[in-house]
Amino acid sequence: MQIKGTVYKFGNDVDTDQIIPARHLNTTDPAELAAHCMEDADPEFAAAVQPGAVMVAGKNFGCGSSREHAPIAIKAAGVSCVIASTFARIFYRNAVNIGLPILECPEAAAALEAGDQVTIDLAEGIIRNLTRPGEYQSAPFPSFMQEIIKQGGLIKYVQERMKERA
Amino acid sequence: MSMTITEKIMAKHAGKERVVPGELINCSLDLVLANDITAPVAIKEFSRLGQDHVFDPERVALVPDHFTPNKDIKSAEQSNYVRQFARSFKITNYFEVGRMGIEHCLLPEQGLVLPGDMVIGADSHTCTYGGLGAFSTGVGSTDMAAGMALGECWFKVPESMKFVYHGKLRPWVGGKDLILYTIGDIGVDGALYRSMEFTGEAIENLSVEGRLTMCNMAVEAGAKNGIVPPDEKTKAYVEKRAKRTYQFYTSDPDASYVEVREYDVSEIEPQVAFPHLPENSRPVGEAQGIELDQVVIGSCTNGRIEDLRIAAHIIKGRKVAPRLRVIVIPGTQEIYLQAMREGILETFVEAGAAVSTPTCGPCLGGHMGILAKGEKALATTNRNFVGRMGHPESEVYLSSPAVAAASAVTGMITSPEEVLDDAN
Ligand code: SF4
Numbered sequence: 001m002q003i004k005g006t007v008y009k010f011g012n013d014v015d016t017d018q019i020i021p022a023r024h025l026n027t028t029d030p031a032e033l034a035a036h037c038m039e040d041a042d043p044e045f046a047a048a049v050q051p052g053a054v055m056v057a058g059k060n061f062g063c064g065s066s067r068e069h070a071p072i073a074i075k076a077a078g079v080s081c082v083i084a085s086t087f088a089r090i091f092y093r094n095a096v097n098i099g100l101p102i103l104e105c106p107e108a109a110a111a112l113e114a115g116d117q118v119t120i121d122l123a124e125g126i127i128r129n130l131t132r133p134g135e136y137q138s139a140p141f142p143s144f145m146q147e148i149i150k151q152g153g154l155i156k157y158v159q160e161r162m163k164e165r166a
Numbered sequence: 167m168s169m170t171i172t173e174k175i176m177a178k179h180a181g182k183e184r185v186v187p188g189e190l191i192n193c194s195l196d197l198v199l200a201n202d203i204t205a206p207v208a209i210k211e212f213s214r215l216g217q218d219h220v221f222d223p224e225r226v227a228l229v230p231d232h233f234t235p236n237k238d239i240k241s242a243e244q245s246n247y248v249r250q251f252a253r254s255f256k257i258t259n260y261f262e263v264g265r266m267g268i269e270h271c272l273l274p275e276q277g278l279v280l281p282g283d284m285v286i287g288a289d290s291h292t293c294t295y296g297g298l299g300a301f302s303t304g305v306g307s308t309d310m311a312a313g314m315a316l317g318e319c320w321f322k323v324p325e326s327m328k329f330v331y332h333g334k335l336r337p338w339v340g341g342k343d344l345i346l347y348t349i350g351d352i353g354v355d356g357a358l359y360r361s362m363e364f365t366g367e368a369i370e371n372l373s374v375e376g377r378l379t380m381c382n383m384a385v386e387a388g389a390k391n392g393i394v395p396p397d398e399k400t401k402a403y404v405e406k407r408a409k410r411t412y413q414f415y416t417s418d419p420d421a422s423y424v425e426v427r428e429y430d431v432s433e434i435e436p437q438v439a440f441p442h443l444p445e446n447s448r449p450v451g452e453a454q455g456i457e458l459d460q461v462v463i464g465s466c467t468n469g470r471i472e473d474l475r476i477a478a479h480i481i482k483g484r485k486v487a488p489r490l491r492v493i494v495i496p497g498t499q500e501i502y503l504q505a506m507r508e509g510i511l512e513t514f515v516e517a518g519a520a521v522s523t524p525t526c527g528p529c530l531g532g533h534m535g536i537l538a539k540g541e542k543a544l545a546t547t548n549r550n551f552v553g554r555m556g557h558p559e560s561e562v563y564l565s566s567p568a569v570a571a572a573s574a575v576t577g578m579i580t581s582p583e584e585v586l587d588d589a590n
Contacts, residue, residue: 018552021553064290065290066289072207097306155215157312
């Protein structure tokens with residue numbers, strides 16, 4: 001799967017309260033959540049973000065609450081992939097489970113700048129900068145997670161397991 | 167083959183003799199948990215499975231605690247969605263307003279989580295139950311949905327980090343100070359993906375409440391779980407609550423750790439974490455004099471009876487500073503009742519504090535004490551992220567109940583000793 005988009009850059013330790021503040025958690029509607037995506041980190045982001053956008057951040061992205069509303073808001077806002085040096089573990093699980101592509105790549109996270117055009121090959125984990133020279137290799141998903149993603153997220157995977165049990 | 171306590175619990179629930187860090191395993195679950203924010207998303211996902219039952223109606227806990235008693239119509243709709251699901255799927259552990267509590271105070275108290283258990287919860291502070299010697303960790307709503315259906319969850323076995331706390335605690339230093347100090351030492355990603363095992367003389371001497379507080383904040387260092395070896399204190403806590411059998415696991419003496427850190431606790435002062443990360447912890451002396459607008463005593467970190475007793479001891483016979491709002495939130499109905507019987511609630515109300523029914527409320531900026539732009543709060547909660555308690559330009563400092571109570575009296579961040587010395 002090939003992704004192409006513009007980089008939006010964020011810093012270290014972006015927590016889920018910044019991604020989607022708790023005051024907006026009285027809904028589960030992806031569109032409503034998307035309208036407030038990143039509100040406390042960059043109030044302009046939700047209005048400005050273009051479909052296909054690539055979010056790039058530093059270490060520990062998505063730390064804090066377990067709210068799945070965070071990756072849902074990012075996905076519904078039109079973001080096609082999140083690249084960070086490291087992710088907080090619950091956010092990582094949640095993103096996989098709902099089918100939001102994410103890549104851990106400290107080199108790309110450090111080098112990419114806001115406005116850069118990039119292409120991402122998800123299967124290979126290769127990130128290419130089209131604006132300035134730069135190509136980065138990220139660690140591929142563990143095979144177990146590739147299986148979940150291949151089956152279209154965790155729910156599909158569980159459906160298969162239920163069939164086996166029946 | 168030697169294993170850590172976390173590895174032993176994981177191996178047992180994966181039906182294996184042995185597991186090693188990095189291994190992907192599928193574990194059976196003793197309990198799955200969600201609240202009024204995460205359950206609606208989980209129930210939606212669960213519905214897509216077309217199942218007419220959960221894996222075990224007695225092993226699903228639904229605790230509406232975040233926006234309850236409901237703060238607005240939308241929250242009421244969400245709670246009602248959870249309530250209706252609980253009814254139609256005959257979930258026995260659904261807790262209604264008036265019989266509830268903050269999930270991580272409630273579940274241990276009700277004996278629903280026990281030593282040796284494997285527990286997931288759609289709430290990041292599910293790691294609290296490590297205080298009882300259980301493996302518990304926070305997951306998202308889709309994991310919760312899968313857990314409700316299968317009674318199973320996949321995990322990557324974490325590497326373990328061991329923390330050894332030597333020596334005796336100073337007065338007014340407790341579990342909250344130890345964990346703030348530790349996070350200050352290793353950083354908010356210092357234990358990312360790892361297990362934090364808390365050991366040593368100071369942990370053995372710590373109450374079960376204090377251990378729950380420490381494990382509660384393991385996630386603030388990025389950890390998958392926090393855990394304390396169970397002992398006589400654990401036994402005394404769980405034996406009167408448990409309705410099923412449980413098992414104590416301890417780490418083998420030669421178990422392997424990716425890192426071991428040792429502290430002399432006699433050098434640790436009461437801690438305050440400055441905005442906007444829990445890792446910004448410093449001795450209370452360095453925060454002395456910071457003027458406050460609000461103090462919150464409560465939450466799944468420090469809303470237990472021991473916490474309220476400590477705060478009441480300091481506040482008793484004194485008044486809340488005129489500039490302040492002080493909000494006290496007992497963690498559960500049982501704690502509320504106990505505090506009432508001990509005269510603790512009277513102490514707070516007489517001092518000029520507001521006492522609320524159990525709720526997460528202000529901890530996540532939900533309701534019951536939201537901060538305006540530019541306001542500062544000191545809270546016994548676990549997160550001081552940007553906007554956590556209200557306006558993005560408000561600030562939250564974190565501390566123990568003792569420091570919060572002393573600060574409630576003076577209106578600025580204050581060491582407990584200072585307030586008590588004044589009395590002499
Ligand atoms: S008290 Fe705060 S941290 Fe604990 S469960 Fe509630 S919102 Fe989360």
